[in-house]
Structures are given as structure tokens and as C-alpha cells.
Amino acid sequence: MSLTDHDTVDGWPGFRAECAARSIRPISGVELSSKYDRTVHVLGYRMGRFEPLEEALKWIRARRDERNVKITERLKELGLSVTMDDVIKESGGLVIGRPHFAKVLIAKGFVSDYPSAFSEYLARGAAAYVAREGLSPEECVGVIKEAHGLPVLAHPSLTGLKGDEFGELLDGLKAKGLWGLECISSHCSSESAYEYLAIAEKHSLFPTAGSDFHGQSRPNAKLGVQVSDDFLPWARLGVTF
Numbered sequence: 626m627s628l629t630d631h632d633t634v635d636g637w638p639g640f641r642a643e644c645a646a647r648s649i650r651p652i653s654g655v656e657l658s659s660k661y662d663r664t665v666h667v668l669g670y671r672m673g674r675f676e677p678l679e680e681a682l683k684w685i686r687a688r689r690d691e692r693n694v695k696i697t698e699r700l701k702e703l704g705l706s707v708t709m710d711d712v713i714k715e716s717g718g719l720v721i722g723r724p725h726f727a728k729v730l731i732a733k734g735f736v737s738d739y740p741s742a743f744s745e746y747l748a749r750g751a752a753a754y755v756a757r758e759g760l761s762p763e764e765c766v767g768v769i770k771e772a773h774g775l776p777v778l779a780h781p782s783l784t785g786l787k788g789d790e791f792g793e794l795l796d797g798l799k800a801k802g803l804w805g806l807e808c809i810s811s812h813c814s815s816e817s818a819y820e821y822l823a824i825a826e827k828h829s830l831f832p833t834a835g836s837d838f839h840g841q842s843r844p845n846a847k848l849g850v851q852v853s854d855d856f857l858p859w860a861r862l863g864v865t866f
């Protein structure tokens with residue numbers, strides 16, 4: 626099992642302890658949110674050194690903090706009394722993201738549920754949306770490579786790209802060191818999974834799987850995706866059987 630939190634590795638120590646208590650083999654991981662005109666997230670697995678990753682994460686989180694303040698300002702302009710203190714309290718000290726804003730909007734009665742919070746205020750193009758400032762997808766791949774990790778393009782269906790456009794994205798990232806493509810996730814159907822498995826093979830990328838579990842903000846996503854022992858070369862991820 627791997628923990629791939631967005632833009633932070635603070636959860637690793639607790640995660641490793643819980644895995645040890647349950648005889649689960651842990652794989653270090655992270656998910657970097659890139660700056661792109663589409664949703665492009667890059668997973669990193671089995672990092673061997675953390676200094677370059679930590680420095681990059683500090684910079685990314687600083688940009689995320691700036692974005693969060695701007696979202697709060699947008700909400701205030703729309704007449705919604707949401708403060709950063711509200712969002713910080715809702716996050717419980719974790720890295721703040723849009724799901725925490727959604728929780729505040731629900732708690733204050735401005736919307737009824739997560740889909741409404743995003744469609745009305747937080748999703749790309751919505752009233753309080755603020756574009757992300759951060760690393761490009763290529764830079765995310767580079768940071769993970771510098772940390773001696775394995776970069777994987779996460780939940781490709783969320784990019785909204787297909788055919789040649791998606792192939793061009795993969796080729797560009799592969800040239801920078803992209804190692805894998807997440808072919809099985811809670812975001813795609815069985816048919817889409819087979820399609821992505823074929824695309825991974827075409828571009829010489831290793832297939833991976835992930836649930837994209839986000840707790841209450843994605844209640845339909847169950848924790849973990851079960852795969853066969855021969856699904857990928859586990860030894861490359863630091864796992865031995």
C-alpha cells in the first residue's frame with residue numbers, strides 16, 4: 626500500500642507505523658498537483674532521497690496558500706462569509722485544498738453537498754475558482770526523478786485529453802522520465818482501464834493502480850485497488866515478496 630497525499634509527505638511516519646502494525650508493505654508516495662490548463666497530477670513512488678522533494682513541496686505549498694487566500698477573497702466578494710480561520714479549522718492542520726472549502730460551505734449552509742460546492746464555486750470556471758500556480762507537469766516529473774523516485778501520471782481520465790493530444794502529453798513527460806501510467810482507478814470504467822493499459826503498453830509505460838481515496842470528499846471511492854501479484858514489477862517499487 627502507498628500513501629500519496631497531495632503536495633505533502635507529512636503523513637508518512639504515521640502511515641508506515643500503521644502498515645507495520647498490520648503486516649502491510651508500505652511504499653513511500655506523494656501526489657504533485659501541476660500547473661496546466663488541464664487537470665494533470667503526477668504521482669511519485671519509492672523516493673530514495675527527500676531533500677529536493679521537500680524543497681519543492683515547500684514552494685508548492687506556499688503557492689497553494691496564496692491560492693487559498695484568493696479563493697477566500699472571491700467567496701467574500703460573492704457575499705459568502707468564509708474565512709481562512711474557518712478553512713484551517715476544517716482542515717485539522719492538514720494541507721488545505723478545495724475539499725476543505727467545500728466542507729466549510731456545506732457546514733455554513735451555503736450549499737447542500739460536495740458536488741454543489743464544486744460546481745457552483747470551486748471547480749474550474751466556477752464563481753470562486755482561482756487558477757493554480759505551481760510546477761509544470763514536466764517539472765513535477767523532474768522533482769520526483771531527482772528524489773530517485775518513480776513518476777506516474779495519475780488518473781488520466783481527469784485530464785480530459787484523448788487520442789493524439791493525450792499521446793503528445795505522455796511523450797513529452799516520457800522524455801523527462803515518466804515511468805508509469807495509472808491505468809486502474811476509481812475514475813474510470815473497466816473499458817477505460819483496458820484502453821489505458823493499451824496506451825501504457827504503446828508508450829512503454831508501466832501500468833499502476835490507485836483508488837484516489839479522499840475520505841468524505843469522495844465517498845464513492847473505496848480505499849485501495851486490488852491487483853494481481855504480476856501486475857507490475859513490484860521490486861522497482863521497493864517491495865519484495
